[in-house]
Amino acid sequence: SQTIHQWPATLVQPVGSPLSLECTVEGTSNPNLYWYRQAAGRGLQLLFYSVGIGQISSEVPQNLSASRPQDRQFILSSKKLLLSDSGFYLCACNAGTGGSPEAFFGQGTRLTVV
Amino acid sequence: QKEVEQDPGPLSVPEGAIVSLNCTYSNSAFQYFMWYRQYSRKGPELLMYTYSSGNKEDGRFTAQVDKSSKYISLFIRDSQPSDSATYLCAMSDGQGGKLIFGQGTELSVKP
Numbered sequence: 001s002q003t004i005h006q007w008p009a010t011l012v013q014p015v016g017s018p019l020s021l022e023c024t025v026e027g028t029s030n031p032n033l034y035w036y037r038q039a040a041g042r043g044l045q046l047l048f049y050s051v052g053i054g055q056i057s058s059e060v061p062q063n064l065s066a067s068r069p070q071d072r073q074f075i076l077s078s079k080k081l082l083l084s085d086s087g088f089y090l091c092a093c094n095a096g097t098g099g100s101p102e103a104f105f106g107q108g109t110r111l112t113v114v
Numbered sequence: 115q116k117e118v119e120q121d122p123g124p125l126s127v128p129e130g131a132i133v134s135l136n137c138t139y140s141n142s143a144f145q146y147f148m149w150y151r152q153y154s155r156k157g158p159e160l161l162m163y164t165y166s167s168g169n170k171e172d173g174r175f176t177a178q179v180d181k182s183s184k185y186i187s188l189f190i191r192d193s194q195p196s197d198s199a200t201y202l203c204a205m206s207d208g209q210g211g212k213l214i215f216g217q218g219t220e221l222s223v224k225p
Contacts, residue, residue: 036215043120043202043216044158044218046212046215088155094213101148101206101208101212103148104160105150105157105158106157107156107157108156
C-alpha cells in the first residue's frame with residue numbers, strides 16, 4: 001500500500017517569506033497527487049492536483065503554486081507568504097484513471113504565517 | 115450550491131449510542147463514495163469505501179449509499195470515546211479520480 005511522506009510537520013514563517021513543502025509517495029507508480037488546505041474547523045479545500053509529471057491543475061486562484069518534478073514527488077510553493085496562507089496542508093494520492101479513487105493522506109504540515 | 119454538503123456539527127453523543135452521519139450531493143455522476151476519519155492535527159484516514167448504491171458493513175461501521183436521493187450515510191454502532199474525531203465524506207465520478215470532500219462533521223463521544 002502507498003505511504004505518503006510529508007514534511008515538515010509544523011512551520012512558522014514570516015509574512016513575505018518563501019515557502020516550499022514537499023511530499024513524496026512510496027508503494028505506487030503513476031499516482032494522482034493532490035494538495036489540500038484545511039482551515040481550522042473546516043473541510044478540505046483542493047488546491048492543486050496532478051495526473052503526471054509536469055501536469056498541474058489549479059483549483060482556486062491564490063498565492064501558491066505546485067510542481068511535480070518526479071512521478072512520486074509533489075511540491076507546494078509560494079514566493080511571498082500572506083497571513084491568509086496559514087492553515088493545515090495535506091498531500092494525498094490515489095490511483096490514476098481506471099484505478100480505485102480512494103485517496104491516502106500524509107500527516108500534514110501546519111503552517112502559521114506571522 | 116456546493117457539490118457535497120455535510121453538516122459540520124459538532125455532534126455530541128453518550129458512549130454506546132448509535133451515530134448517524136450524512137452527506138448530500140448534487141453531481142449524479144458520482145459513483146465512488148468514501149468516509150474518512152480525522153483525529154485532531156492528523157491527516158484523514160480512510161474508513162469506508164463504497165461503489166455505487168447499497169450498504170457496506172465493517173465491524174461497528176455501516177456505510178449506506180442512496181444514489182436516487184443523492185444521499186450517503188455512515189452509522190457507528192456502540193460508539194466509543196475513541197470514535198471522537200471529525201468524519202469527512204468524499205466522492206468521485208471515477209474519471210481521473212479527483213475526490214470532492216464534504217466539510218466534515220465533528221463527533222464527540224462522551225464516556
